[in-house]
Amino acid sequence: MSATAMPGAEMVIKALVDQGVDVVFGYPGGAVLPIYDALFKQNRLRHILVRHEQGAVHAAEGYARTTGKVGVVLVTSGPGATNAVTGLTDALMDSIPIVCLTGQVPTHLIGNDAFQEADTTGITRPCTKHNYLVKDVNQLARMMHEAFYVARSGRPGPVVVDLPKDVLFAPGNYVAPDSVQHKTYRPQTAPDPAKILEAVEMIAAAKRPVFYGGGGLINSGPRACALFAELVRLTGYPVTLTLMGLGAFPASDKQFLGMLGMHGTYEANLAMHGCDVMIDIGARFDDRVTGRINAFSPGSRKIHVDIDPSSVNKNVRVDLPVIGDAAEVLAEMLKVWKAKRLKTDAKALAAWWRQIGEWRRRDCLRYQNSDRVIKPQFALERLYAATRGRDLYVTTEVGQHQMWAAQFLKFEEPHRWMTSGGLGTMGYGLPAAMGVQIAHPDALVIDVAGEASILMNIQEMSTVMQYRLPVKVFIINNQYMGMVRQWQELLHGGRYSESYTASLPDFVKLAEAFGAVGLRATRPDEVDGVIAKMIETPAPVIVDMVVDQAENCFPMIPSGAAHNEMLLGPQDKKEGGPVSEEGMVLV
Amino acid sequence: MSNASGIETHTIAVLVDNEPGVLARVIGLFSGRGYNIESLTVAEVDRRRGLSRITVVTSGTPMVIEQIKAQLRRLVPVHAVRDLTEEGPRVERELLLIKVAGSGEKRIESLRLADIFRARVVDSTIESFVFEMTGAPEKLNAFINLMEPLGLVDVSRTGVVAISRGAAGL
Numbered sequence: 125m126s127a128t129a130m131p132g133a134e135m136v137i138k139a140l141v142d143q144g145v146d147v148v149f150g151y152p153g154g155a156v157l158p159i160y161d162a163l164f165k166q167n168r169l170r171h172i173l174v175r176h177e178q179g180a181v182h183a184a185e186g187y188a189r190t191t192g193k194v195g196v197v198l199v200t201s202g203p204g205a206t207n208a209v210t211g212l213t214d215a216l217m218d219s220i221p222i223v224c225l226t227g228q229v230p231t232h233l234i235g236n237d238a239f240q241e242a243d244t245t246g247i248t249r250p251c252t253k254h255n256y257l258v259k260d261v262n263q264l265a266r267m268m269h270e271a272f273y274v275a276r277s278g279r280p281g282p283v284v285v286d287l288p289k290d291v292l293f294a295p296g297n298y299v300a301p302d303s304v305q306h307k308t309y310r311p312q313t314a315p316d317p318a319k320i321l322e323a324v325e326m327i328a329a330a331k332r333p334v335f336y337g338g339g340g341l342i343n344s345g346p347r348a349c350a351l352f353a354e355l356v357r358l359t360g361y362p363v364t365l366t367l368m369g370l371g372a373f374p375a376s377d378k379q380f381l382g383m384l385g386m387h388g389t390y391e392a393n394l395a396m397h398g399c400d401v402m403i404d405i406g407a408r409f410d411d412r413v414t415g416r417i418n419a420f421s422p423g424s425r426k427i428h429v430d431i432d433p434s435s436v437n438k439n440v441r442v443d444l445p446v447i448g449d450a451a452e453v454l455a456e457m458l459k460v461w462k463a464k465r466l467k468t469d470a471k472a473l474a475a476w477w478r479q480i481g482e483w484r485r486r487d488c489l490r491y492q493n494s495d496r497v498i499k500p501q502f503a504l505e506r507l508y509a510a511t512r513g514r515d516l517y518v519t520t521e522v523g524q525h526q527m528w529a530a531q532f533l534k535f536e537e538p539h540r541w542m543t544s545g546g547l548g549t550m551g552y553g554l555p556a557a558m559g560v561q562i563a564h565p566d567a568l569v570i571d572v573a574g575e576a577s578i579l580m581n582i583q584e585m586s587t588v589m590q591y592r593l594p595v596k597v598f599i600i601n602n603q604y605m606g607m608v609r610q611w612q613e614l615l616h617g618g619r620y621s622e623s624y625t626a627s628l629p630d631f632v633k634l635a636e637a638f639g640a641v642g643l644r645a646t647r648p649d650e651v652d653g654v655i656a657k658m659i660e661t662p663a664p665v666i667v668d669m670v671v672d673q674a675e676n677c678f679p680m681i682p683s684g685a686a687h688n689e690m691l692l693g694p695q696d697k698k699e700g701g702p703v704s705e706e707g708m709v710l711v
Numbered sequence: 712m713s714n715a716s717g718i719e720t721h722t723i724a725v726l727v728d729n730e731p732g733v734l735a736r737v738i739g740l741f742s743g744r745g746y747n748i749e750s751l752t753v754a755e756v757d758r759r760r761g762l763s764r765i766t767v768v769t770s771g772t773p774m775v776i777e778q779i780k781a782q783l784r785r786l787v788p789v790h791a792v793r794d795l796t797e798e799g800p801r802v803e804r805e806l807l808l809i810k811v812a813g814s815g816e817k818r819i820e821s822l823r824l825a826d827i828f829r830a831r832v833v834d835s836t837i838e839s840f841v842f843e844m845t846g847a848p849e850k851l852n853a854f855i856n857l858m859e860p861l862g863l864v865d866v867s868r869t870g871v872v873a874i875s876r877g878a879a880g881l
Binding site: 245246249250253254255257274306307308309432433434436437438441 | 728731732735736739743774777778781782784785786787788789790
C-alpha cells in the first residue's frame, strides 16, 4: 500500500481522477473553496457550473443514467447541501449512482450553528444509500473510494461525503482505490442455481406468461438488456416494461406490449392481470404499476429477480424470488434453458397471443385529433416521427407530458430515456438533459417538458448557454399543471384549485433572453415545421407547443382500482368510473 | 409469538460497525418506514473489530418482519442481522432499577417481595430502596406491578438483550 502526502482538497481531486471521473457538476461556496482552488490548478477534471444545486444533482443523474457511470456533484455547506436534497432523494428512489461531495464548516465549529452550517449527514441519512462525515484527513481517501464503491455496487444509489473545511486544508496520506476494501458491504450478484432451475421450469411450463422488466435491467447495463431480449425472443412470450425500464427491450418488436401501469397500455395491464406466470426482472411492484394491491394479477405465480432483497415481498408476495444481478441471472437462465432444451407450450401460447391481439385491437392510445387545436399526443407523435432513426436521447419533467412521452416515443435501446419515476420530481428534465448532452455532445437531446415543470429549474438555461449545450426543450404548454388538473376533473368535481398558471412567461422571448432560440406552434399545421426547425438548429432551443388545455391522459387506472378497471377515454369517465373512497386518499 | 391479528413480536440482533450515526441509521429506518420499536439496546461488544450489537424487539405481520430484516441488511455498516425469535431457543434478559419509597409495613413488604423475586438492594435510605433485578421482561413487569401500591417512585430498565442458546454464535 503506497501512501502519498497531500492536502485534503488535492486528495479529493486525486480520488475523483483515480475513480475515472471526468466531469463534476457543482456550485462553489465558502466551505468548498479549497476544492475549487485545487480544481483550478488541474486539467483532468471538467467542472460544469450549474445555477442551482438541485440542477447539479439532476445533471449528474442524467449523466449517470445515460453512461452507466457514477455521476459526481460538488456543492458547498448549508444551503448548498440542502438544495441538493431533492436530487439525492430522486436518485435514491430511481437507483442512480451519485457521489455528492458537500462542504462543511470546520470540525471545531460543527454543532455551533456556524455560518452556512447544516447537519448534512443527519439531513441526508434517509435520502442517501449511505453517507460519510470525514473528520480525519487520513480517512478521506478511503471514504471517497468507499463512496464510489457503495454508489455503484448492488442496487445503485446516491452517497454523500461531507467534507469539513479544515480537513480540506490538512495534509494527509492518500491511498489508491485498489488498496481500499469495504468492511461489510458485499451485495449478492450471483444467483442461487437451484432458484434458476426452478424459475426456468416455471417459465417453460407457463400457459399465459408475461415478462415484466424494470429499471434494474437498465442499471445492470446493455448486456442485461441484450440477454433479456434473447430470453424474451427464445420463449416468444409477451413483454411489458415499467416507466424506468423503457428501452430495455426494443419498442418496435411485436412481442412488446408497451408500458404498463397507471398510464400504461390496455394490453400490457390486462396481460399482467390475466397471466398465469409473471416474470419480473428488475422491477419493484411500485404502486403506479400494481394499482389496487389485493386485485393485482390475482391468478399468477410470480418470479421476482432483483438485486435488492428488500424489494422482494415488500408490496406483493411473490412465489419465487431470485436475488442477483439481472445480467448474471438472465445468463444463467438462458444457459439452463438451452442445456435442458426446454420447449414452451405452443398451443397455450397461441391462444394467449390471440387474447392479447384482441386487447391490442382496442387501440388504447387512440385519441381524437383536431385540425383547430394541437393535441399533445399529436405533437409527441410528430416529434417521434421526426426523430426516428436519429441519435436521440430524451429526458422529461413530471406530469401528463411525461406519460404521453412514455406512450408515444418509442425506445429501441437502453440509456436513452431519462425520467424521474419514483420521486416524480418536477424540474428534473432540463438539468438531466444537460448531463446527457455533456456525455453525448453530438447527439440530439430533448427535454419533453410541461410549462409548469420547466419553470422549476429554468435557471439552468443559463448553464446550457455557457457550455453551448444544444439541448432542446419541448414544452407541451396547456397552461395547467396538467396531471393535477386531470385528477381534479376526475376526482374533485372539476374544481381546478390552483392548478392554472395565470401568468406564464412568453417562452419564445424567454429563450431569447437566455440567448437561445425560441419557437412556437399554436396550430396543428405548424407542428411539423417547428419540430424540423428545432432539430436543425445547432443551438439550444425552447419550443412552446401550445396545446389543448382540456386534454386528459388515457388510458388511466384510477388510484385504488385494479388493472382490469382502467379508463380508456373520456367516455369511461362519464359512467362514473371505479374510483373508490379508499382510492381517493391514495396519491 | 402471534396474536389474532397476525401481528408477531420478534427479537432481532444486529451486528454493526461502531461508527458515528449508525444508531441513527437504524432508528431512522424504523421511524421512516413506520415500523414499531418495543425496545432497543445497543453497546459495543467487540472493541478490537469496532463492532456494536443492537438488540431490537419489534412487532408486525410476518411480511413486515421480513421487510424489517431485509431493510436492516441493506444498511451499509450492518454486518449481520439475526431473527432470534425465528432461529429457535434463546435467552432474553433485561435489567431493572426500581425506586420504592415508604415506611412501616409497606417498606417491609417491598423488601420481602424483593427477596422472593431475587432483586438486590443497591441503595437504601430511611424511607427508600433502590432494587436491582435481572430477568425476562415478564418477570420485571410482574415485580413493577407489585411495587406499584408499595410506593413506587421511579423505574429504569435497559430493554431486552438476547442471545441464542447452544454453541453457535452470531
